[in-house]
Amino acid sequence: MNVPGREINPHISVDCVIFGFSTNQLKVLLIKRAHTGPSGKRIKDHKLPGDFITINEDLDLAASRTLEELTGLKDIYLQQFAFFGRPGRISNRVDIDWLNATTGHEIQRVVTAAYYSLINITETNSDFAIKNNAAWIDIQQVPDLAFDHDTIIANGLKHLQKTLRNEPIGFELLPEKFIIRELQSLYEVILGCALDNRNFRKKILKSKYMVQLEEKQSGVAHKPAYYYRFDRNIYEKHKKESLGFNF
Amino acid sequence: MNVPGREINPHISVDCVIFGFSTNQLKVLLIKRAHTGPSGKRIKDHKLPGDFITINEDLDLAASRTLEELTGLKDIYLQQFAFFGRPGRISNRVDIDWLNATTGHEIQRVVTAAYYSLINITETNSDFAIKNNAAWIDIQQVPDLAFDHDTIIANGLKHLQKTLRNEPIGFELLPEKFIIRELQSLYEVILGCALDNRNFRKKILKSKYMVQLEEKQSGVAHKPAYYYRFDRNIYEKHKKESLGFNF
DNA sequence: ACAAAAGTGTTTTTAATACACCCATGA
DNA sequence: TCATGGGTGTATTAAAAACACTTTTGT
Numbered sequence: 001m002n003v004p005g006r007e008i009n010p011h012i013s014v015d016c017v018i019f020g021f022s023t024n025q026l027k028v029l030l031i032k033r034a035h036t037g038p039s040g041k042r043i044k045d046h047k048l049p050g051d052f053i054t055i056n057e058d059l060d061l062a063a064s065r066t067l068e069e070l071t072g073l074k075d076i077y078l079q080q081f082a083f084f085g086r087p088g089r090i091s092n093r094v095d096i097d098w099l100n101a102t103t104g105h106e107i108q109r110v111v112t113a114a115y116y117s118l119i120n121i122t123e124t125n126s127d128f129a130i131k132n133n134a135a136w137i138d139i140q141q142v143p144d145l146a147f148d149h150d151t152i153i154a155n156g157l158k159h160l161q162k163t164l165r166n167e168p169i170g171f172e173l174l175p176e177k178f179i180i181r182e183l184q185s186l187y188e189v190i191l192g193c194a195l196d197n198r199n200f201r202k203k204i205l206k207s208k209y210m211v212q213l214e215e216k217q218s219g220v221a222h223k224p225a226y227y228y229r230f231d232r233n234i235y236e237k238h239k240k241e242s243l244g245f246n247f
Numbered sequence: 248m249n250v251p252g253r254e255i256n257p258h259i260s261v262d263c264v265i266f267g268f269s270t271n272q273l274k275v276l277l278i279k280r281a282h283t284g285p286s287g288k289r290i291k292d293h294k295l296p297g298d299f300i301t302i303n304e305d306l307d308l309a310a311s312r313t314l315e316e317l318t319g320l321k322d323i324y325l326q327q328f329a330f331f332g333r334p335g336r337i338s339n340r341v342d343i344d345w346l347n348a349t350t351g352h353e354i355q356r357v358v359t360a361a362y363y364s365l366i367n368i369t370e371t372n373s374d375f376a377i378k379n380n381a382a383w384i385d386i387q388q389v390p391d392l393a394f395d396h397d398t399i400i401a402n403g404l405k406h407l408q409k410t411l412r413n414e415p416i417g418f419e420l421l422p423e424k425f426i427i428r429e430l431q432s433l434y435e436v437i438l439g440c441a442l443d444n445r446n447f448r449k450k451i452l453k454s455k456y457m458v459q460l461e462e463k464q465s466g467v468a469h470k471p472a473y474y475y476r477f478d479r480n481i482y483e484k485h486k487k488e489s490l491g492f493n494f
Numbered sequence: 495a496c497a498a499a500a501g502t503g504t505t506t507t508t509a510a511t512a513c514a515c516c517c518a519t520g521a
Numbered sequence: 522t523c524a525t526g527g528g529t530g531t532a533t534t535a536a537a538a539a540c541a542c543t544t545t546t547g548t
Binding site for chain 1: 497498499501503
Binding site: 196198199202203217218219220221222223224 | 536537538539540541544545546547548
């Protein structure tokens with residue numbers, strides 16, 4: 001975190017809620033924080049990936065840098081969704097000690113810019129994450145976190161849910177090619193409700209941007225499903241603001 | 248802006264896009280900035296209402312303070328919608344001079360937390376605004392602004408449009424009692440399209456939170472319209488997340 | 495042959511859209 | 522009596538929701 005030669009701006013940080021989807025579960029990438037405080041007390045808990053921005057660093061860039069350092073991935077879906085600046089958000093002794101020790105600055109108050117990111121969990125980026133002391137944690141089983149990071153995750157999840165209802169972003173969490181059932185499970189897990197498979201397929205397949213591949217599943221003990229891919233170009237062409245309003 | 252005795256945090260500011268609706272137009276409240284730079288050059292332009300936060304001040308509070316100082320209003324619809332932190336966002340000589348002169352600090356880089364607010368323009372708060380060097384400007388006629396405030400307004404307007412499609416917030420811009428035609432005009436102006444009056448009424452009146460008053464318009468040279476009010480309690484009770492998704 | 499998930503159609507209900515005339519009032 | 526904007530109803534189309542069986546594969 002405290003890379004020498006990079007001067008940080010100790011007033012502003014970015015935090016990333018990095019979502020992944022694997023074994024039919026929605027996951028977040030959390031950093032294991034282990035540290036011995038000045039009193040000799042052991043800290044061992046989790047926090048969101050994040051960092052202070054450096055002098056003259058753009059916030060979006062700081063967020064994508066954090067993401068890349070942790071997963072090795074570039075050009076990933078990454079959106080700001082809120083900022084958190086409660087004066088009391090850094091008030092635990094443990095958090096203050098940790099900040100002072102890791103940054104070498106006397107940290108007082110930090111406003112953080114929160115981003116959420118959607119990534120396709122693969123072995124590669126998973127290994128990368130583990131090396132960096134990070135772990136994919138099931139969203140249902142997030143432990144107590146440092147700072148106000150539990151609030152940030154809860155908030156990020158709400159944004160994800162809202163966006164998922166209005167834009168085709170589910171694909172960001174899946175591999176290049178995927179089967180429809182995977183997509184449906186993803187929707188079910190994120191929205192927290194069961195969906196009728198016939199209606200789901202009808203709705204999804206109606207959109208032109210779902211492209212069926214020739215390849216099918218193989219080695220499965222049931223009727224093999226066709227693979228699909230998401231065609232971003234077709235989507236960009238066809239998307240239109242709906243004028244209806246709902247409430 | 249530089250109130251003595253109040254120490255500012257020169258790294259973080261809040262900016263408010265304050266929307267109002269009057270004479271069938273969507274307005275924003277802008278501050279007239281007049282200042283003579285160190286070179287003797289006259290600055291005369293507009294900026295968004297905003298301020299640096301003070302040490303230990305909550306961001307939401309800083310925003311509502313700004314709003315109250317300008318309009319005298321408390322407990323107003325006020326939502327964070329984005330942050331702006333491009334390193335180059337404060338790069339005009341004019342802006343830098345003005346900041347240094349008004350704050351007494353050597354300002355380097357500022358991340359701003361952007362809020363949008365919906366208020367019911369009345370004579371009272373309008374007078375108040377004028378006294379504070381602010382003016383209600385038609386959204387279509389916003390002049391060139393200081394800093395990146397044009398971007399912030401454009402962004403705020405998009406958020407307003409999106410939210411207006413999904414939540415009944417139009418009422419915030421109207422007086423306590425209003426006629427349906429006013430509400431429809433408000434939707435038309437904000438969404439930028441004409442709406443069929445029969446369909447609009449059907450849709451609006453279907454919702455239980457529109458309460459018809461006994462009072463009608465008077466003194467109008469046509470069939471007088473009934474006044475309505477928005478019942479926030481009824482809305483809160485009935486609101487439910489729609490599970491459908493659209494894209 | 496059996497288990498397991500893929501894939502498919504129809505009906506019903508609800509919401510969105512399109513469209514034109516009469517009504518109450520003040521001037 | 523006329524000009525003005527308020528207020529109403531119906532038919533069409535589109536989308537959402539409810540619902541159950543046949544197909545293909547590996548074991």
